[in-house]
Amino acid sequence: MAEYLYPEPVVRITDARELARDxxxxxxxxxxxxxxxxxxxxxxxxxxxxxxxxxxxxxxVLKFAADYAGDRKLYLTTxxxxxxxxxxxxxxxEFATFLINKAQAEDLATKGAGYLAMFGGLGEPVARQLEGIELPTPDLVYDNSYDLDLGGRVVQLRATGRAHSKGDQVVTIPDAGVMFTGDLAEAGQFAIFPWFPPHDTDVSGIxxxxxxxxxxxxxxQAVVPGHGDIGGPQLLADVHxxxxxxxxxxxxxxxSAMSEETIIEEVTALMIERHPEWAGREWLAPGIGCLCAEHPA
Known part of the structure; x- marks a missing residue:
């Protein structure tokens, strides 16, 4: 990852849009x-x-959210x-209650420092955003599911189990038909496989x-991916x-007992042929490597 120079990763609120009521x-x-x-x-x-x-x-993000919330209580989840x-x-x-699932909290505690160091090596624009980082401790940790009542609207927080990471969580707003998937789904790019043996091998393609x-x-009805354009149910089908x-x-x-190097070469070429417009080609080799490791012997 360190060989790739990332652009300035800055959140801009100018394009914020209302997807559903509130x-x-x-x-x-x-x-x-x-x-x-x-x-x-x-x-x-x-x-x-x-x-x-x-x-x-x-x-x-906090300033935007606080202005939007007015006198309403703030919660944060990831x-x-x-x-x-x-x-x-x-x-x-000091401004919000931070709540996440247990497996994610464990990931943050055990892997956070390692990922901070790894991302710090992705170039000066990224390192600059990571200055002053203090890894947080959640205020509220749930096991597998949590229904958060915001007042007239219940948001469902659900741990999915091991997939993109050990602690993935989806956030669903049933009354609006909206689902936030995090990096379980991306739009217009190859799936991100954080397959970094021996340091992190928790991602599971299966x-x-x-x-x-x-x-x-x-x-x-609407799917908000971790990265890329908002889509509908077809986005989930495409990723699957x-x-x-x-x-x-x-x-x-x-x-066929083909070498992993050759498998990566052939499958990478095939996937690019199938999806030439997709970004994130650097994630093909880790994904193939992960699935090689998960192959039933």
């Missing part, structure tokens, strides 16, 4: 390491989904522990496919179908 999305505008951010309101409380990368981005999603939570400490089937069964194809093509070659 539900605003600050889009990532196609900028790498900037997530889609949600502001979800009820009569007495407002939930913020994602912080952006580092304190300065989080300050931008879809998983990765830096652009959660490494600004310290800014919210489990990820199963999770996408579960999310599709919930039949949301891609992951399944990646698995099948990888395992087909693994069955």
């Amino acid at each position: 539900l605003v999305v600050i889009p990532n505008r196609g900028v790498q390491l900037v997530p889609n951010i949600g502001i979800i309101g009820g009569t007495h409380s407002v939930l913020v989904v994602e912080t952006g990368l580092g304190p300065r981005n989080a300050e931008t 879809t998983h522990f990765h830096p652009e999603h959660a490494f600004g939570a310290q800014v919210f400490t 489990r990820w496919i199963a999770v996408m089937e579960q999310l599709a069964a919930a039949d949301p 179908d891609y992951l399944q194809l990646l698995r099948d093509e990888t395992w087909l070659r693994r069955d």
Whole structure:
């Protein structure tokens, strides 16, 4: 990852849009390491989904959310522990209740420092946003599911189990038919596989496919991916179908005792041929490597 120079990962609120009643999305505008951010309101409380990368981005998000909330109580949650999603939570400490699932809290505590160092090596624009980072401790930790009452609106927080990370969480607003997936789904790019053996091997392509089937069964009307344009149910289907194809093509070659290097070369070429317009080609090799490791011997 350190060989790639990332652009300035800055959250901009100028394009914030209302997706449904009292539900605003600050889009990532196609900028790498900037997530889609949600502001979800009820009569007495407002939930913020994602912080952006580092304190300065989080300050931008907090100011927008506080102005939007008015005198309503603030909550913060993150879809998983990765830096652009959660490494600004310290800014919210005195202003919001930070709640996440247990597996995500464990990821943050055990892997946070390592990811901070790794992301700090992604170039000066990224390192600048990470200055002054203090890894946060959540105020409220739940096991697998939590229903947050914002007043006249209940938001469902659900841990999915191991997939993109060990602690993935989806955020669903049933009355609006909206689902925030975090990096379980991306629009217009290859799935992000944080497969970094031996340091982090918690991503599971097999489990990820199963999770996408579960999310599709919930039949949301609007899907807010971790990165990329907001879509509908087809976005979940596209991610599922891609992951399944990646698995099948990888395992087909693994069955023939082909070397992993050759598998990566052939499957990468095939996936690019299928999706030449997708970004994130650097994630193909880690995804194939992960699925090679998950191949049933």
